[in-house]
Amino acid sequence: MTQNEAFVGIDVAKHELVIHLHPQGESWRVENTPMGRDKLVRRLRRLAAKHVLRIGFEASGGYERKLAILLESKKLTGYLLDPSRVHSFGRAEGKLAKTDPLDAALIARALAALHGDLTPYRHDPVAERIAERVRLRELMVVQVGQFGNQLENMADPAMRKIVKAQVARLKAQMLRLEAMIASLIASCPDLARREKLLRSAPGVGPIVAATLIAHMPELGSVSSREVASLAGLAPFDRQSGTSRKPGRCQRGRPAIRRALFMAALSIFNKDIPIAQLAKRLLEKGKPKKVALTATARKLLVALNAMVKHGVVFQAG
16 A cells, blocks of 8 residues: 555445545545435545545445446546455454444455455446346246245145246246346347357356356456355365364355356266366265355356456367
């Protein structure tokens, strides 16, 4: 960190933004409204006139989107941080207490330590529309599963008819969303190229590819270890003294992890090189879940390299 650098951490909630300036130690709050965000931007621009200013905020269920777009439009350098990475940074610091001001300060410190490996936020309207449709489809998949569970224990024919009709409607809407997603990807040459690369890999169909495009824009720009960590597929060592426990995969992006598990399942028993690791793990007596996780991680690492170098999947 140079003497002229300043890092802003913003904890984003539905109704409020909590801000912390590091290393100066200043904190303040504004409402998460157009007026509040404009007030914040004016103050940040004054700071940017005196410092090399970098602004960090976590993905927060979409509440951060308007702020991120506004910062970019005002030529302020913003970074969208992965919550799991910020949490890991706080855990490494030994900071386990959680309040909005503490979270904002943690985001600022994490940004100060990690910004060299991060890419500034860039608003992509097409990618955002794809992400919205992917999230809605994911919700519908969950609802179909919930209705299916109810149907198993439902004896009343009239109730079964209602549930089956609702499931049919959801599946029809899912097909419409899938067509919309495909059309949006095709409308953007860069995304279309990325999808073509991703779908050249075994197990990666249109939904897995769209999920990766929507939820992992970093794909191809980070290391193998980092991309596995972002997905929650990197096992972390658990050792204390002479005690050593098996590594555990934690946090990460559940939508990415679910999509990769589905891809891994589809190739799990196939006689192809990328599935050989799973076979070896099973032969050693490892649980199927461990073998499946390893296959998903190996697939993701391969996809990351493919996007990074702009090459299709190589079977060898």
